[in-house]
Amino acid sequence: FGDYFKREAIEYAWEFLTVEIGLPKEKLWISVFEEDDEAEDIWVNEIGFPRNRISRCGAKDNFWQMGDTGPCGPSSEIFYDHGEDIAGGPPGHADEDGDRYIEIWNLVFTQYDKQEDGYLKPLAAPCVDTGMGLERLAAVLQHENNNYDTDGFKSLVKAVVDLTPKANGIKTDNASVRVIADHIRSTAFMIVDGVIPSNEGRGYVLRRIIRRAIRHGHKIGINKVFFYRLAPVLALEMKEVYPELKKALANVEKVLKREEQRFAQTLDQGMSILEDAITNLKGSEIDGETVFKLYDTFGFPVDLTADVARERDLTIDMPGFEVEMTKQRDRARQAGDFKTTQKGVDISDATEFLGYEQLENSSSIQALIKDGELVDSIEAGDSAIIVLAQSSFYGESGGQVGDSGVLSNKEISFEVGNTQKQKSGAFEHHG
Template identity: 50%
Template sequence: MPSLNEIRSTFLDYFGKADHAVTPSAPLVPQNDPTLLFVNAGMVPFKNVFTGAETPAHPRAASSQKCVRAGGKHNDLDNVGYTARHHTFFEMLGNFSFGDYFKEQAIHHAWTLLTAEFKLPKDKLLVTVYHTDDEAADLWKKIAGLSDDRIIRIPTSDNFWSMGDTGPCGPCSEIFYDHGPSIAGGPPGSPDEDGDRFIEIWNLVFMQFEQLAGGERVSLPKPSIDTGMGLERIAAVLQGQHDNYDIDLFKALIAASVELTGVKAEGAQAPSHRVIADHLRSSSFLLADGVSPSNEGRGYVLRRIMRRAMRHAYLLGANEPLMHRLAPTLVAEMGQAYPELRRAEASIVETLRQEEERFRTTLGRGMGLLDEATANLAAGGVLDGETAFKLYDTYGFPLDLTQDAVRAKGLTVDTDGFDAAMQKQREMARANWAGSGQQGAAAAWFAIKEKAGATDFVGYETTETTGVVKAIVVDGAEVESASAGTTVEVLLDRTSFYAESGGQAGDTGVIEANGRESRVIDTQKQAGELHVHRVELTGDLKVGDQVVASVDADRRHTTRSNHSAAHLVHAALHHVLGPHVAQKGQMVDGERMRFDFSHGGPLTPEELEKIEAEVNAVIRQNVPAETKEMAPQEAIEAGAVALFGEKYGDSVRVLTLGQSLTDEAKAYSVELCGGTHVARTGDIALFKIVSEQGVAAGVRRIEALTGEAARRFLLDQAGVAKSLADQFKTPVAEVVTRVDALIADRKRLEKELAEAKKQLALGGGGAASGPEDVNGVALIARVLDGVGGKELRGVAEEFKKQLTSGVVALVGTSDGKAAVTVAVTADLTAKFSAADLAKAAVIAMGGQGAGGKADFAQGGAPDDSKAQDGLAAVKAALAG
């Protein structure tokens, strides 16, 4: 019985021998496609090839592509774990022909692999074709010897694929496996086709048409092939299983979950183990590809997946965080096929641990909200959809959990209201993530790339070069010339300008053409390999002009220093904090460096000092930086650090900086990087951290300066210290002691002032010293000038102690605004709520409302001139 890993290898080996370029899986975050959250099909990385925007490196390809599908209506995700074939993460095996072979060879390859390599019984296979695709039907008869009753013609869109309203399209042929009569269900196209007896295992798409905007469909000059076979599905078939969760990979993950929880994967607990196994895969692979859990975009989807798994761990009774303890089992099972899992293992483990610890607190809060929201609902009542969605969105409660919880009280949930809130959130999320990935390259630049080829970048060797204008683009359209005063995008055949990439800002400078200098304000990468200059023209420019392009050398120098410093910071973080640290983003330019990384909490002053000291120690080594070109896997195996989620070409630039501070035979930092860097570490001159802060859950950011900017920053700090020392008439070394003493004195004085205000309020305040009677209720009502909300609370509590039964209503005025505090003794809270009384006072004074409980509440109003109106409103409420 072949393992899942062996099945994957067999597929790729077969097509490699059939002259296909075996392509590594692309990262889950799509490149140059802001319309997708995640790669969700095997053809996505080849989309620009199929549309004709890019020329393929090889006319045939095969891959096992990582895919995530976690969108759609709210119950799609909730199906995972309860069905045999729903997954958030799966692998799509696929073979592709880009205008090379077509239907006959595609069918031949599929049939040969399934029956000769995988040795599936031929009588267990049947196929569907589009109802008008006689060619495919005849080929199945010719190649596979299938009879007409095993070739089912389908007239629906299930067997006709299209990329969208326009673009490539064509008929499909799907291959099904028959699990036998012991399982209910009929063949595709029959009334009971939704049963589980006949399972689709492979889909062959014959791209032979182009759908035009006007509705016309024309034949493509070079038809193509796109196929997809779910690895988990074919593994189930080849391992004699009907359920994907019974294959070897899931058995190992579920066994680990059972061992750690002590709960068997049986009965009502089985779905929880399945959810955990599935969601562990999607969470870990997304983390390995650089996605971080957050409250928006891709990170929002990741957090939903993680929290759903963690809720099921909670349901299984796991007393400690579980997910991070399962990650090593996943890495052991899949790390050989996907080395990025091994490289990111420490970061995956730490992120899962942090998220689960946070969610355990959130889970308790969510249950508290649910109890509060249902406290006053009688049996047969309905929990509003907004609350159900808040539980889902804020506290990670899927709808089914909320429904189960309220069902025990005889309640239901307003699912229509939930769906409406979900739709609103989905639209907000789409607005957040659409376009948040890499910039979608304009179609014009792909066409230009086909004519002009890749830019010859010589910026590693020089900052000035002569080049020829190959293309000019204005507002997304290619033009032959442009006039002075126009801002244009210019492509040269060769350039020394670095295009923004890998977190390094694009170069600026000047282009001299026809005796006029024009300013280059940015350089961006388009169509993958084009360095495009954004230029403010001071003279006319046309295609074919020869120009001299000069990079702003000073800005390039500081950018190089900041980028090299970022590499040193990355290495220092690993040394000081641990191997779990993973780069989550960076931005380096001519001003400063910003480095984002995974870590569970703020760095201590001591940790920051160690990082800064290490970086400066390597700078002082003043050793040459070394670069070499290597194959990505060779570089990684040699110890180079690769960034999570980055897609590398056949050759990568490897940068080595400094010597290890503990072993001179080793390098301090070795990373894959195509950016520009210093020639020697000493060129950085000086490194200074200026801030460290959190930017998202589990993600920290360091901002730092180098060289002259760092020197000026330190001089400014020294100047401030000297100024303070002069004012305090004390040595600079004693300034901190003097400041600490001043802070302590201020806190003491503030405390004494607050106490004085409180005593003054208790003794006067413009009202009678004793309480007044309002409808039989003792009321102390006062306006206290210069007393804020914080002091009001203490005054109200003191007045309340003086009353055996009664109400205290205070309005404090300060800086034109008013603070309201109301306190009610315990015996009156059933009749008078402090929250209601405070709200009445605030509204009477032009405010919006107040917050609190039955015995104590506070609020604020914008106009202190209406203080007496607020007290009058309280009296009116007591008077009834």
Template identity: 45%
Template sequence: KWRSGREIRQLFIDFWVSKGAHHYDSFSLVPEDPTLLFTIAGMVPFKKYYLGIAEPDFPSAVTSQKCVRTNDIDNVGRTARHHTFFEMLGNFSWGGYFKRESITWGWEFLTDVIGLDGDRMYVTIYNDDQEAFDIWHKEVGVPEDHILRFGEEENFWFMGPTGPCGPDSEILYDQGPSFSCGPDCAPGCDCDRYLEIWNHVFTQYDRQDDGSLVPLPRKNIDTGMGLERLTSLVQGVANDFETDLFKPIMDQVCSMAGISYGATPQGDMAAKVISDHIRAVAFMIADGILPANDGQGYVLRRLLRRAARYGRLIGLKGAFLTDLLPKVLEIMGDPYRELKDSRLTIEQVVSVEEKRFGRTLEQGSDLLHSEIEALAAEGEATLSGVVAFELYDTYGYPLELTMEICQEKGFVVDEEGFRGEMEAQRQRARASSKQANSVMTGDLYTELLASHGPTPFVGYSSLCCESEIT
């Protein structure tokens, strides 16, 4: 049965609430935990309960958590299932229900509530987890040849060398041979055919200094399932970008560019990257992130600029990213009020960034391509750190963007050289900031200061006298 992404999100929440879970709204993309740049999974806001350093207010919970995974940037558009920003549906238990319930209820949700075909599902378990095998096989009725056993690498979860850890079990859905990645593709293959939809983690051990596993007095459950993937199965489409969570954005990108989806792989790729990144950008700004040269703000800037460059590849210029924001709000603004509340800020930030980078994107591209031609002529394969830094500093190219463009042409970038240039500039800036004695932050202001020089404040002695304002 066809259902909207929105309905599926709500069904998941209602289902776990009916099993006694407390529903929390999504937590911020910026975690409390300073060791992480972004919330990368539903369990991140609850990490303290898993570590046992805080007591949960409820024995079990359910969320649809906003997540950002930068490690998946290069997968976006290349696979059917990866995004930078996505929603992770998750059920959590801290000393409440455990493995049996998580598995059997999870299965009940997928088959009874959502109506997925159980015969097309495979499950993976950790080698030694006989308990999980018995539940899947004897209680749920999954045939033995649909239960795959893997080792630590694939099916054992831990946060660090010691502390809470445990086996996990993943649910895969066979999308059929048309999704196969090649002749060696088999159940458990890490591709779009055996689509990984849901990971159930059974945090049941406390790993000691000597490596031994001691059972935790209070066993925990932590699961995560990508809403976009599940929606693609329910809606019977080839990839997440064809679901109603993305389709209106994709359609607008294609119509603005005057291309048809499905016409060329390059066009589709660009439309997917742009549709993915604009969602990430909107949500990041709504959670208070602003473009910057480091931290979360750098990732935001990198995504914006990468999207702008992909736009150029399909002929999109001007403020096309800003123009896409109403669509993002239309799809996501109801479940995520923060988007509506921050609408003006989001529009302004995207528009300013887009204009700033838009001015230098082409010039940078000309420079980069002539450098690449020169390298090719000399039979060299490495773009110098000096050029990469000039692209960064003068034309606003994030290093990763330069690296990606070089890679497409078969070149690499001297990253170390780049960092050296960066450090040298930092030293210069440090020396000059002693003189400027500026308290302003943000590179927009640094830039203004650099191009216009300091402006003395004359308001104490004079209210309006143009000649005094230098």
């Protein structure tokens, strides 16, 4: 903060790209904020960059801010020109959306504190936020204009194609293939870092990414559990720089496989409902009630439904979805203070879920419930609910069906027909 600013940041970026990496200067293009004369002057007068290869762009592209107020400032971006045989124009031009000019470096000059009235108050100690696109730079150095054609992706992309039916003729440039290759990387490393699929926080981010990959697999004809099979390919590719992935490979495969098996139970049903809704659509927007039903009953993340809609040039009714979500929250509040579905029973302690690590476990019993009341014991033939302190059974939530199985000790066994997860986190084993 305050030690160096625009001049030094621009010089360092330029030196790294043209001297250390050795990119041809004539292959680069620069953008600056339209009001940032200082940055343009540095590029032209101190770096010696030709003014006719500098684009002055508006705030949408070249002005960063955290929010309506707070730290903000102009940016300057460096683009690589992949050549005239690829469609697209320079930044700031009408045809800039093509792939010819690709941003490889971004310099954000955080020099203002935006006030509520819009005034840009200069910061006492401005700073630089710089970002380089590692995979984009790798593509440039390998003379590729697409990240998925680089050595970091080729083996994954090929592995995905090999999982598809040959009769489908799926190629390496297929969009779904690339989505899956990208998503196995992000999901595997999240799991290595200790994240597991859930309906909250980063666990839900992981679940959304996995389910999106699975849906894309079905799009290209992979109708079997497949996603976890890509983890060993990734581990082999990354073994030198990320040896921890190989060490955790068995757990990564287990978590991915279990999550896919669960979602597979509802994916086909959910897609059928979504296809029916699209077929009967009178406008171009999928109603919020359908989006909510897919989310609540079939475990479809909203962005997955939005993906399908975009592929058909449709939109989703987000305000309508939020209305349905509010109704659900109100229903939950009106249910009272009971922490289980059983009236008069308060189970406040959450069950520790062990299903991602093991399929069998020992546990103490937190509660026995019969006819809606807590009891001390149950007898042969009784219909009852058992709440455990720890369980490998998955509790039904987010559209995923709860597990069934058997609870037993040395003397008796209890057949579990369904497992329900309650708001408190307690798992009810119904049998």
